[in-house]
Amino acid sequence: MKKLSKLEKILKVFVYIITPFVYMNAPLIPIKNPNIKFYIEKNLNEIIKEQEEVLNIKHFGVPTIVVKPEDFEHNNIFSGVRLGYYSNDTIYINSTLEITVPNSKLNNILGDIFFFGHTSNIKEILDHELGHYYVDKLKENLNINKELDTNLIKIGMKLISEGIAEYFKNKIYKKDLKKYNLVKSVDDMKYGEFYNCGYHLVKPVIDRHGKKGIEYLIANPPTNEDLEQLLQYQNRTLENLEQNVKK
Numbered sequence: 001m002k003k004l005s006k007l008e009k010i011l012k013v014f015v016y017i018i019t020p021f022v023y024m025n026a027p028l029i030p031i032k033n034p035n036i037k038f039y040i041e042k043n044l045n046e047i048i049k050e051q052e053e054v055l056n057i058k059h060f061g062v063p064t065i066v067v068k069p070e071d072f073e074h075n076n077i078f079s080g081v082r083l084g085y086y087s088n089d090t091i092y093i094n095s096t097l098e099i100t101v102p103n104s105k106l107n108n109i110l111g112d113i114f115f116f117g118h119t120s121n122i123k124e125i126l127d128h129e130l131g132h133y134y135v136d137k138l139k140e141n142l143n144i145n146k147e148l149d150t151n152l153i154k155i156g157m158k159l160i161s162e163g164i165a166e167y168f169k170n171k172i173y174k175k176d177l178k179k180y181n182l183v184k185s186v187d188d189m190k191y192g193e194f195y196n197c198g199y200h201l202v203k204p205v206i207d208r209h210g211k212k213g214i215e216y217l218i219a220n221p222p223t224n225e226d227l228e229q230l231l232q233y234q235n236r237t238l239e240n241l242e243q244n245v246k247k
């Protein structure tokens with residue numbers, strides 16, 4: 001075995017000492033990855049085009065993209081940092097090393113060290129957030145009342161919205177997650193489960209009915225009662241859509 005040089009040894013010890021410290025504080029330190037913005041500027045139109053082809057939809061224009069360190073008021077080491085979110089025609093991307101970018105080798109290695117390999121790919125984040133953008137614009141286009149979001153079915157709408165965004169991402173990446181048990185109550189779900197549940201809730205609907213399925217879901221999200229019986233909600237949705245097809 002090759003002997004480590006003195007410099008390599010020192011470097012290694014340094015990384016072992018510094019890594020836990022940086023990891024613990026990472027959500028609080030705005031470690032920037034300057035390549036994120038550059039990547040998006042160069043690839044956004046292509047990513048939108050790919051979604052249109054794979055999902056057989058037409059996007060309603062191009063969203064504004066803002067790359068910035070997440071404001072820390074909303075984050076702490078316990079809640080974690082949001083990597084991306086959508087609001088009002090704009091996709092916000094956190095400029096952190098936790099996000100990896102193709103052709104950004106050094107930053108990706110640093111990100112892997114600081115975040116113990118728990119990094120996310122910029123394109124997957126964009127594919128998800130573009131799903132939110134599409135849903136929002138489609139709602140506008142169909143004149144679906146935005147108040148739907150703020151009244152009693154807020155959680156149902158969020159479940160549908162995250163489910164569609166996850167569907168966009170997983171379809172592009174040809175990922176098919178293990179079947180989720182829709183019998184579980186939404187109240188008992190952990191953070192990641194909510195996304196997974198939303199995905200499996202909308203998947204058969206969009207698989208079978210495409211854009212029409214998306215339109216139906218956002219016009220008829222689960223009510224609070226449906227949240228206790230998601231499987232029934234899904235079956236009812238599929239039945240209603242079949243009826244519409246037959247008409």
Ligand SMILES: [Zn+2]
Pocket residue numbers: 128132162165
């Ligand atoms: Zn989302």
